[in-house]
Amino acid sequence: MPLVMIFYYAICVFIGAMLVWNFIREKKSLNDMLLYLLVLIPLVLRVLRIK
């Protein structure tokens, strides 16, 4: 795997972790909770090398 791909996957993991963290911290807005999870989907699928 080229170095740039490794960076890319590392960035995906980082952003994914931030989204999960924000989802956990969110206490008020249902919209934001759902949006954090929806935005997380493609990142998880990419890190798992599914899509």
Next chain:
Amino acid sequence: MAVKMSNVWTIKSIFLVIVIAIMALGGLQLFKHRHYMMPIVAGPGVAKVVKLSDYSRGLKGTMADTNVFFLEGKEEGGKMLIMANTHANEPSALLAALIFIENAEVEKGTLIIIPQFNQSASRNTRPGDGYPLYFEIPTEWGAKKIRMGNRDASPLDQWPDPDVYIHYPERQLLSFIDVRNTNRTWPGRANGPLMERVTHGAIEIMKQEKVDIAVDLHGAETMFPVTNCIVAPDKSVRIATMASLTVKAREGFDSHVEPSPSGFRGLSHREIGDHSDTLPFLLEAPIPFLDQPTGPKTVKLLLDGKDPFLLSLSRKGKLFVPYDETGWPMEKRVGQHCSVVLELLKQYSRKSPQREIEVRNVPRYAEVVKNGVGHYYHDPKKADKDKVYLN
């Protein structure tokens, strides 16, 4: 929308379950599609099966590596390379290649067949266009299940895309997406992007095996002018013209000749001719499924090519092929590919008798239309295990 503190974790848990369910349902289908292996039964002509990475080492261990079938004749002769699924969303190419692999008996010369040229693209899909993940061809022993791929290699295998793809070696600027399109990355290079390594492998086959003619099988939209045709550069045009005239006169279908543009780089019919001694041909059969103004992209449309919107456009004279209520069924497209390939072989053999290639037991257009495509496929469960190759 605000939520009471006491309910937060309940709601979060519900959201989490829903999103995980969506992800699992979608992801599992895509995962299975990417890893589905289609069995191919090697016919009586197959002498050996090697990997494309044997000719392009950079493919070793990648999802782009693919099987190369060698069908060797009893006598020495010329050599033909057939490549299918350069674009893995044009399946008439693959189906025709499978007919050759499973049935052809070579009397003279050698046939080299790569049924899934862009292996990575065959494991990719286009969910935004609602592509089916698979389609089935009915046979006498059941349905043969085949992956429906995409035009370009999967970004899981080659990524990131550049802003502009700079073609090697001509340095022509091409669309960014063409870096994953194995009909723009010819002639390729050993250490280039993955798809350049794929085309490099094919060029190496042509050089090392001294291939005389190469045929790249495709499908094209009915609204695209370069459809139902043989694309050939100057060095191949005489044979292409003779093949075109013969199939028209003897078999009653049109496959006109289109000149290969010298200023448009990266295409097989251009670069193979310019970078090797091999004569290239690219065959296009119509595929209504790929046209933009159609109904849903269903398996039915893929197989029968019937669409009311295209019919309406046909009546307005907007299509480049004849089109009526019968659509453009898969049998016609595959039959055309079989006949044109056989005719190219015949015309080449006439022109170069010392490099003759003689192939038997491959059906022509009328037979494929009459018997159906599935008639020519063999049951992998009943075949000898050492004859079954997973692709």
